[in-house]
Amino acid sequence: MESLRYKTAIVGASETTELGNIPDKTPFQLHVDASVNAIKDCGIDKKEIDGIATTMNPVALAHYLGITPKWIDNTQVGGTSFLIHVRHAAAAIASGLCDTVLVSMAESGKSRVGQSSNSNFSDSSLEGLRDSSFPGQFESIYGVYGPTTQFGLGVLRYMKETGTTHEQLASVAVAQRKWSNKVPRAMYRDLITIEDVLESRMICYPFHLLECCLVSDGGGALIITRSNRANNFAKDPVYILGTGESAETPIVSQMYDMTSSTAFKISSKKAFEESGLNQSNIDHLMIYDAFAHLPIYGLEDLGFVSRGEAGAFIEQGNTSPGGSLPMNTNGGGLSYTHTGMYGMFAIQESIRQVRGEASNQVPNVEVSFCQGVGGMFMAAASLIFTNSPPD
């Protein structure tokens, strides 16, 4: 099959008007806000949008916005879904299924507006812990449920095998706060030290509070179209150079190797191959960071450093402001925002950096790599963006 390299471009990109604590808006209202913002961002006539992808019911959103699509995608594999939507949209546009796609994401992760609260168990209910699913039968009965208690399960083995230290794990949060320090929309901006991280409340050893993502409300949307019409909009196009996706396990305890993400390796390799680039060509990197170990796993599984080197690489400042590989420059899920499915926000920061309009702009970004994770190492996707026009 022909490569997707340079076939499509992002022409519109925006987050919700507000971000963080939005107690008065349902997820649906946030979807509409983000979508309208993205439409305004590129100045497109809404009638030109003929494809829609989202994790909510795409029919409901399309009809609400007055869009009658020729193409829909409802892939829902956790927070990386929006990277996968971009990939699927690029393939659909390149093969002529449609011309211009809206990808929309929104969550009321903190305020939980309009949702029955199934993540906050009450003493009177065991619902959600009693079911015949694999987690219901074999995991939750041992006192775990969801990311805080399960996502980091492999880390102590990773640390033993590689010699990675608690200080290095903590340095992920420290490095990202250096970025968010200059990002007005970031939820947490105060600089922190490794001691601050290690002295914060222990949530689930070895993870302290500051090594876990925050919880927020918000959303974002993207408009993708053919590269050969991408110059007709308000801002310079951000071309899609490479894409990849993969899936590993619905059950984190049954990963093939708990010290490495197979899905990260497969999706990133595919994206690099498609783009014709390698790690040395990447000016800016986003790695979905629900917890502090994800950028460590990501740097290794994406091939930016060798096995066991990522902790020291981050601790030495290579991913911090002024470092050789600026990473998670919005502050990431640890400091910027994390509504539950963070992938859209990683994409948005890649786009801002490539456009040159980020709050904490890295000089001369031509190529940005964006890595997403879905669920707990359940699925993954990779996107490579550039502002450099095709030859």
Place this chain on the structure above:
Amino acid sequence: MTDTSSAYDRPLPVPVHEDLSKPFWEATKKHELIMPKCNSCSSIFFYPREACPECTSMDLDWTEVSGQGRVYSYTHVRQAVHPYFQSENGHIYAIIELLEGPKIPSNILECEPEDIFVDMNVVATFEDLNDDFTLLKFKPGP
């Protein structure tokens, strides 16, 4: 709906059986640990599935395993998501790599959280919740 476990001294959720995994939980009631085994390629795997994940054969059986293994990795849950599991010192959630290969989630009993380490040898132990349910757990072992 709830059962009392001496280990936590509080109500515990119990697994809901489905036909596929029912033999596993019937065996734990007899204090036996069994795993699905493929009669075609001899692989022993976890979790229970209708088809072998190695060769897709549906000619499967259950086989008793040693109950010996090592701590592949673990976490010390201090802030439980569910109030039934919240306790002053938290609890250990571990992945045990059995001698026979499969990795299985469990708790580690009879050991202070601070004394547990990756690669520690453990052996299966069984926690009878009531007449209907026995949970598989592990404790330090040979």
